[in-house]
Amino acid sequence: MIITLIGGTGDIGEGLALRWAHDTAHEIRIGSRDPQKGIDSAKKYELELSNRGQKRTVLGGGNHEMTIGADIIVLSVPPYYIVDTIKSITDAISPGSIIISPAVGLKRDDDGNFYSSPPPSSRSVTEYAANASPDGVPLIGAFHTLPAHRLSDLDAPLNFDTLVVGDDAEAKQIVIQISNEINGLRAVDAGALANSAEIEGITPVLINISKSNKDMDELGVEIK
Numbered sequence: 031m032i033i034t035l036i037g038g039t040g041d042i043g044e045g046l047a048l049r050w051a052h053d054t055a056h057e058i059r060i061g062s063r064d065p066q067k068g069i070d071s072a073k074k075y076e077l078e079l080s081n082r083g084q085k086r087t088v089l090g091g092g093n094h095e096m097t098i099g100a101d102i103i104v105l106s107v108p109p110y111y112i113v114d115t116i117k118s119i120t121d122a123i124s125p126g127s128i129i130i131s132p133a134v135g136l137k138r139d140d141d142g143n144f145y146s147s148p149p150p151s152s153r154s155v156t157e158y159a160a161n162a163s164p165d166g167v168p169l170i171g172a173f174h175t176l177p178a179h180r181l182s183d184l185d186a187p188l189n190f191d192t193l194v195v196g197d198d199a200e201a202k203q204i205v206i207q208i209s210n211e212i213n214g215l216r217a218v219d220a221g222a223l224a225n226s227a228e229i230e231g232i233t234p235v236l237i238n239i240s241k242s243n244k245d246m247d248e249l250g251v252e253i254k
């Protein structure tokens with residue numbers, strides 16, 4: 031499969047790109063608003079893998095160019111820009127492809143506590159993004175609770191679950207499958223897109239726990 035990380039130059043994009051490139055044979059592409067930045071990040075990820083003895087090609091370029099022909103498109107961009115980002119690549123999205131949103135809206139108060147902050151018109155960023163998805167292209171929510179820096183550290187075992195939500199059963203199964211191909215990650219079907227608000231709400235809980243407790247960083251979830 032061809033997996034494109036839109037905004038794959040950032041934290042979660044880097045982590046997912048490295049893990050998929052390291053653990054699977056899927057074609058990994060890094061998109062950026064600035065094509066050269068996408069190319070540079072792709073080269074950086076190739077170098078990281080080659081330093082570990084793995085010869086791997088990672089393609090990089092502009093978001094639009096990297097979307098053409100992609101089977102899976104991960105919107106690894108800040109939540110507030112997600113709809114504009116979808117619009118900027120819509121005419122490059124093939125029918126039959128799947129969009130994944132890991133985005134979580136967060137707000138921090140003056141005391142440093144984090145809260146869920148979905149767009150005003152929606153209960154969750156995932157549903158907000160799904161409304162902007164082109165007709166016939168399912169949007170699935172996944173990876174909301176994964177700590178990006180743990181993903182990027184290929185020496186660190188993951189041992190996390192990711193909760194996957196969506197209304198298209200077939201697309202959700204494909205996302206579950208490609209998530210399970212990452213070593214140490216288990217994808218769990220967590221219901222419909224309408225359940226995404228609850229899942230996005232876990233992220234500020236994890237961040238607040240991290241801030242309040244020494245030696246509790248890079249937290250995630252495991253369903254037992």
Ligand SMILES: NC(=O)c1ccc[n+]([C@@H]2O[C@H](COP(=O)([O-])OP(=O)(O)OC[C@H]3O[C@@H](n4cnc5c(N)ncnc54)[C@H](OP(=O)(O)O)[C@@H]3O)[C@@H](O)[C@H]2O)c1
Pocket residue numbers: 037038039040041042043061062063064067068105106107108109111115132133134135173174175176177178179
């Ligand atoms: N960080 C985490 O641990 C984590 C965990 C789970 C979920 N998430 C979610 O994943 C998404 C990305 O998080 P992140 O931490 O990777 O973010 P980030 O590093 O701040 O940004 C990711 C990329 O988004 C692009 N970007 C920045 N501003 C943009 C804009 N105005 N329009 C379009 N693209 C823009 C940039 O790529 P270019 O400049 O190359 O275009 C940037 O490298 C967020 O929605 C977040 O809620 C993050």
